Amino acid sequence: MDFFELINKRESCRNFNKEKKVETQLLEKCVQWASLAPSACNSQPWSFVAVNEEKTAEKIAESVQGGGFNPYASQAPAFIVVCKEKAKLLDSFEKAGADSNSFRENDLGMALSYLTLAATENGLSSCILGWRDDKLVRAALKLEEKKEIHCVVAIGYSADENPPRKKKRKPLEEIFSVIE
Numbered sequence: 001m002d003f004f005e006l007i008n009k010r011e012s013c014r015n016f017n018k019e020k021k022v023e024t025q026l027l028e029k030c031v032q033w034a035s036l037a038p039s040a041c042n043s044q045p046w047s048f049v050a051v052n053e054e055k056t057a058e059k060i061a062e063s064v065q066g067g068g069f070n071p072y073a074s075q076a077p078a079f080i081v082v083c084k085e086k087a088k089l090l091d092s093f094e095k096a097g098a099d100s101n102s103f104r105e106n107d108l109g110m111a112l113s114y115l116t117l118a119a120t121e122n123g124l125s126s127c128i129l130g131w132r133d134d135k136l137v138r139a140a141l142k143l144e145e146k147k148e149i150h151c152v153v154a155i156g157y158s159a160d161e162n163p164p165r166k167k168k169r170k171p172l173e174e175i176f177s178v179i180e
């Protein structure tokens with residue numbers, strides 16, 4: 001797939017094929033590719049927990065369904081929970097007063113982009129799920145209380161047979177300006 005085809009094909013999947021299991025090796029590969037994302041001072045302030053087992057996946061699905069949101073998460077056969085780790089910036093940055101965690105959100109966003117694109121390139125579909133109850137995620141994964149969670153990503157094979165939806169995006173005139 002060329003790059004444009006890949007970014008156009010990636011879309012948030014809300015219709016997973018629950019019966020089609022995901023190979024754990026494929027999840028590992030996606031995380032390996034996500035770890036190639038850039039990060040401030042190469043601090044890589046992330047870790048990833050793949051859930052590819054039915055009972056735990058059900059608990060993760062519940063953790064993103066408070067208030068009736070994300071009902072389709074129950075159809076996802078697997079999840080990758082992206083956690084925030086402490087960022088260690090270059091000493092010179094920290095000495096200059098930079099907060100070591102100040103770039104983390106950007107870093108994690110980059111990793112999420114890579115992760116979802118990696119999933120698409122490997123024939124999988126994904127949906128980033130920002131809405132969640134961290135306590136339930138921690139309980140499902142038996143994570144310690146202080147573990148910070150960045151995002152839950154549902155992963156699986158799509159049950160959609162149609163080509164990718166047309167992207168709904170702001171027009172270029174609204175988001176782009178140039179000084180030349």
Ligand SMILES: Cc1cc2nc3c(=O)[nH]c(=O)nc-3n(C[C@H](O)[C@H](O)[C@H](O)COP(=O)(O)O)c2cc1C
Pocket residue numbers: 010011012013014070127128129130131167
């Ligand atoms: C940080 C973040 C949080 C999101 N949380 C949810 C969510 O809780 N539930 C959901 O269905 N989609 C969620 N999405 C997906 C967005 O709705 C989706 O990316 C956007 O509508 C554009 O559609 P596309 O991904 O299909 O191109 C989230 C996306 C991001 C980046």
